[in-house]
Amino acid sequence: MLLIIIGAAAGFLATRIMDIDANVPTTIAIGVLGALIGGLLLRFLLTLTGMAFGFVGALLGAVFLIWAWQTYIK
16 A cells, blocks of 8 residues: 555656656556666665675775784784
8 A cells, every 4th residue: 555655656756757647547557667667776776886885895804904914913
């Protein structure tokens, strides 16, 4: 039920932004399908950026480890 309410609101805003005259069921369908597509796209982008930030974190950790090794062990 919440998805339909959110979908109706999102569909209403999207049809107004894009200047499309649509009936209520079409507006709800546009909002719900847009939410699904947007959710999948955002999840995909977050996964990619998560992996990229994981790589950056690993690189920084390795650089710190090398610095600590050269500074305190050798």
